[in-house]
């Protein structure tokens with residue numbers, strides 16, 4: 001486990017003193033958000049935790065931050081501790097140290113940013129280097145509400161996810177589309193792996209996600 005790190009969003013020269021602490025406790029499921037800077041990891045977490053969208057100026061995360069949320073999966077309460085990592089290259093060595101404690105990783109790209117999609121392979125290489133071998137990974141194409149600025153087709157995300165054998169969803173941290181589903185799917189998968197899903201002896205996360213997801217083309221966005 002790495003030592004204390006700087007947490008949160010930097011706000012330039014007037015930044016408040018960052019808090020110093022690290023995620024603790026091991027009775028919960030640890031989920032990490034990964035992906036390039038600006039893909040929407042912090043907004044994704046805030047949308048899940050508080051049902052709100054952080055609009056306004058983009059403030060990059062410094063180091064790593066975390067939030068807790070309890071979800072109910074098949075009538076059982078599951079505690080999620082969700083770590084929001086900094087996407088900027090200069091914080092990579094900090095975040096690498098946390099990979100091995102994570103049981104699930106949500107890997108985000110931005111459907112309006114080709115570089116963030118192209119970098120997914122590099123992220124997966126890092127994940128295989130630093131994370132647990134059996135970590136649950138899900139690929140998320142975020143900002144699906146920005147359809148007029150889309151440069152990555154949904155099929156491209158699906159193809160890449162299939163190549164790596166991971167489930168895929170398009171999401172919007174702005175509208176909330178598929179945000180809760182992503183967390184519920186990994187919670188269900190981890191519960192299933194822990195042998196707590198006797199009622200679902202053959203749970204498949206990819207099939208579950210496919211059956212539950214809302215496609216961006218079907219919905220109107222605010």
Ligand SMILES: Nc1nc2c(ncn2[C@@H]2O[C@H](COP(=O)(O)OP(=O)(O)OP(=O)(O)O)[C@@H](O)[C@H]2O)c(=O)[nH]1
Pocket residue numbers: 035036037038039040041042043044054055056057058059060061062085086087088142143144145146171172173174175
């Ligand atoms: N339209 C739209 N904008 C989004 C969405 N998610 C995030 N944004 C915007 O994208 C910008 C970056 O969002 P963040 O959540 O701070 O990005 P991040 O991935 O945490 O960035 P780092 O902290 O640098 O790693 C902000 O201006 C957000 O308002 C989304 O789903 N839709």
